[in-house]
Amino acid sequence: MDKLLFNVLEMIAEFESGLISMRSRKGMEIVQAKGRLRGKQHKPTAKQEVHLIDLHTTGDMT
Structure with a gap:
């Protein structure tokens, strides 16, 4: 059960990371x-x- 939870959290984090980089490139x-x-x-x-x-x-520009 712990492995499943960590894998799901990892997938969500990777997905969000992809969204951030996609938005940055688009911007x-x-x-x-x-x-x-x-x-x-x-x-x-x-x-x-x-x-x-x-x-x-010469004082022409500061």
Whole structure:
């Protein structure tokens, strides 16, 4: 009887896990279709860093 109960609980947990991942994937697809999905921000190149520092030191940008 104990094995049966644990197997049923395991099946329910696995089913819920599948639902969560399915909803997450569906949500990501919707956000990506709207164009709002943003990944990790890119680091500026060395040339871009120098340009940004120059802009900051001249007072053109804060």
